[in-house]
Amino acid sequence: MAESTRARILDAVDELGYSTNAFARSLRSGDSGIIGFISDEVASAPFAGKLLKGAQELAWATGQVILSIDTYNERALEDAAVEMMLSYRVRGIIFAAMYHRVMELPSSLAGAPVVVLNARDGAGRVPSVYPDEVQGGYAATRHLLDAGHRRIAMINIQAPDSVLPAGIGRLAGYRRALIDAGIEIDPTLVRPGLGIVEDGMEQARILMQQPDAPTAIFCGNDRTAWGAYRALERLGLRVPEDCSIVGFDNQETLAPYLDPGLTTLKLPYEQMARRAVEILLDEQGAAPLINPIHCSLIPRGSVASAKVHA
Template sequence: MKDRPTMNDVAAAAGVSQATVSMVLNQSQAGRVSAETSKRVLEAAKELGFRTNVHAKVLREGRSRMIGFVGDEVATTPFAGEMILGAQQEAWRRGYVLLTVDTAGDGKLERAAVSMMQSYQVAGMIFAAMYHRPLEAPQGLGGMPTVFVNAQDPTGTFTSVFPDEVAGGRAAARVLLDAGHRDMAMINIAPEGSSLPAASGRLQGFVDALAEAGVALSPERLRYGAGGYEDGLLHGTDLLSAQDRPTAIFCGNDRTALGAYHAAQALGLSVPDDVSIVGFDNQGLLMPMFSPRLTTFQLPLAEMGRLAVARVLDGDKEPTRLAVECSLQLRDSVAPVKVLR
């Protein structure tokens, strides 16, 4: 078997010293090597098939060019997998790769994954949740740069990057208020009193924005579900069967909105002519099922992944809480309220 090419082989092919090759390949030339020489070295390395000895580099620098990414059902969920894509793109742009483990919520596997990643001297750790919620950090992280994404560290020890649920709820209210709606309902995605950030935050933002506009959300117009299609169908049917039915419904997620759509259609009502509906999440697998197209909010999954990598590599001095905007996807399910009903 032919020996692997060495830096000396690259130096001989490029007509430079081994020290020059080392500076170029390790990106430490800092103006000491001309652009022309750097290009010649890189071309020689590519032609010879030279690869840097990663293990030796780790020993020298004390860390690898890898970032640990630990998720619970994130890698196996297309919806939340966008976080991995965003993180991977940012890591690659900066010359790093992700070392990804999906634990499926298994704490033992999570601890083993963290230990393994530490043995690889990863540059930092990212802990991701499939849905926005508080997470507990595993023991033994020490001073390793660590960021939570689509999750919050309740202790405030680590930086947390998560969707701005409250602002999203406020924006949903404004969309309907701007269309002239004043008699609105909301179908939330968790039981009453839930601390789930997506449920409590979206509700808080929605109610606050209505109150600022002088509009009250009456108790009978606020319904609680579990975020499923069946909740939208059940509560949508009840709300829209009433003689004084609401002119608009804010659904806490898109699955609930799909149920509300079908409730309206079963009652012979038109979306948006008889009732406007707003969803949340912009779930790609569901969007083709809506007719007319659903007005909803995009969870910033890819952006959160990018920010998490940036925070790990930029070395936050103090833990921060980064609430990332959920962008409005204005489509066809909201119409101006009818004067006569």
């Protein structure tokens, strides 16, 4: 083609605002510029919607788009979503969960580029990106230790026999921080729960009515912490003057609005999602299978220095 003809064509393209048909482009190059995002309820759950936001932001910045489907944990819907996305020749698929758990991937994903997000691949075959629960539990407890507390309780968010990674990891971090500080773990200070306000109220009441009550409580999530606040108030006690409290999740509709504001650990939704996209876009395929992401401490007014006991 003559250079003058080529120039006229390009000028016409600019004038008409012509854009390439994505599907036709994928047929030619094998790359549709689409990343599939399959989740249980992430896209429709405001609390975890930042997963989708983080993925969309990095995808857009790198010239990709996100095709998202919620399947509500129905295997038939999962298989249909996978089939549809593969027909679109997606660059890869992010398989996300609303809460941190070990999941079994659909067999229809076999052979496709996949990253598990906010969960772990039970078979250990594909990369998994999830919050570092142990580090978060350690950071929460360390923050209380640094404030001078030595009798620190924990109200967990699941039963002792639960296999969910969040409660297991946060409890392990709590224990590790105490051991590193040379403090013997008192089993009477570790209470089970289900991550609900009512359990926080009940377990905090039990803890604070012990003869040697804790001066601080690490709550396994913010709802539990809210319950602990209410229990202390009913007992005529104050946060943090009589007991410091740290939560987990940084639930933005709750944590900043407690009185005082709740010191808590932030779940790294957007950072996890960006990491998942980075792994899919890495042409070298060198990402590790295990990708725990740091949980940041958000300090507010619920922690004070420990009282000096006579």
